[in-house]
Amino acid sequence: MILMNEFKAEPQEIREATLTAVARVLESGWYVLGKEVTDFEQQWAALCGVQHGVGVGNGMDAIEVALRALDIGPGDEVITTPMTAFASVLGIHRAGAKAVLADIDTHTGLMNMDSVKRCITPRTKAILLVHLYGQIRDMQAWVALCHEHKIELIEDCAQAHYARIDGKVAGSFGRAGAYSFYPTKNLGCVGDGGMMVTSDTALAERAARLRNYGQSVRYSHPELGLNSRLDEIQAAILKVRLAWMDEFTARRQAIARQYREGLVNHSKVTLLAAPQEDAAHVYHLFVLHCQDREAFLRHMTEHKVQALIHYPIPVHHQPPCLDIPRDPQGLRQSEAHAATCVSIPCHPQMSDTDVAAVLAAINAY
Numbered sequence: 001m002i003l004m005n006e007f008k009a010e011p012q013e014i015r016e017a018t019l020t021a022v023a024r025v026l027e028s029g030w031y032v033l034g035k036e037v038t039d040f041e042q043q044w045a046a047l048c049g050v051q052h053g054v055g056v057g058n059g060m061d062a063i064e065v066a067l068r069a070l071d072i073g074p075g076d077e078v079i080t081t082p083m084t085a086f087a088s089v090l091g092i093h094r095a096g097a098k099a100v101l102a103d104i105d106t107h108t109g110l111m112n113m114d115s116v117k118r119c120i121t122p123r124t125k126a127i128l129l130v131h132l133y134g135q136i137r138d139m140q141a142w143v144a145l146c147h148e149h150k151i152e153l154i155e156d157c158a159q160a161h162y163a164r165i166d167g168k169v170a171g172s173f174g175r176a177g178a179y180s181f182y183p184t185k186n187l188g189c190v191g192d193g194g195m196m197v198t199s200d201t202a203l204a205e206r207a208a209r210l211r212n213y214g215q216s217v218r219y220s221h222p223e224l225g226l227n228s229r230l231d232e233i234q235a236a237i238l239k240v241r242l243a244w245m246d247e248f249t250a251r252r253q254a255i256a257r258q259y260r261e262g263l264v265n266h267s268k269v270t271l272l273a274a275p276q277e278d279a280a281h282v283y284h285l286f287v288l289h290c291q292d293r294e295a296f297l298r299h300m301t302e303h304k305v306q307a308l309i310h311y312p313i314p315v316h317h318q319p320p321c322l323d324i325p326r327d328p329q330g331l332r333q334s335e336a337h338a339a340t341c342v343s344i345p346c347h348p349q350m351s352d353t354d355v356a357a358v359l360a361a362i363n364a365y
Helices: 012-028 035-048 059-069 086-094 113-119 139-149 201-210 232-242 245-262 293-302 332-340 352-363
Strands: 052-056 077-080 098-101 124-130 152-156 176-180 194-198 269-271 286-290 341-344
Touching (some): 012 232, 035 052, 035 194, 035 232, 052 059, 059 201, 086 098, 124 139, 139 152, 194 201, 286 332, 293 341, 293 352, 332 341
Parallel strands (some): 077 098, 077 124, 124 152, 152 176
Antiparallel strands (some): 052 194, 176 194, 269 286, 286 341
């Protein structure tokens, strides 16, 4: 079976370097908010082209911390998409703000700007722009829209590690970017982990307080925070994996090119739009549309290829969110996308033989 992710197939060199990194932390006797976290924060911020990184417990907390550090909370609205992991919306609600859902462009799965404009009210304080599947698009237009309406742009980069467009990296366009380092991400640890990135020094300093109980110096708590700290072991592992990110990203992009060139069954399976720039899509997921999705999934299983759905239930169809505010014209494109999207394997451990097998299975459908 060709799997969506296959960690056991990673190079032995990564495994050995990871064990060495973990041993280094254990021998140090310092497990929380130490040198490993500081080093990784600096390294990841530099790669993102920003001044500061604040390591937190997970990607959802990165969103919450960013919003709280910007004083966005009760009475405020944050516009985002229903086609995302539930954590995007949950981070908004945990900050005390209200999520408002805009529709998507079905050709990309990304948020539709016209729909966002219909959602803006005097209570709108931010747009949480989700770089779904690993792609970033039209960033200058999003920056201009936020500037025009005097609202903050926060980027949900949980799937877009080192995606680049117009010479800039995901997370560097808005006031803050939120990253997840969950194991399946393009840069992942062996548990939960996250980071908020920003070039705003005051924002970074406040975020660093908030993640650590609201503590400025030991035992001094000028505000109420939370406990959300990237730990030393995960930071050390991420430093190891960071050295492989360029190679792994290039492999994902090469696989995606093979898919785009080799898929011929467009009457039953359709592709999402190609990226605006090659580097602007890092293919955390390679997603197709298929009208008879259940039959397609059965077909792929029969051909020993794992295919999954990201995400089958849009946010506004989840029980806690049935009454969530949304585009007054509805979310029809999101609903159509959720009903037909399907992800196929696109990870750096795939061989050319694996890619050919996936292509043959799809083209035979």
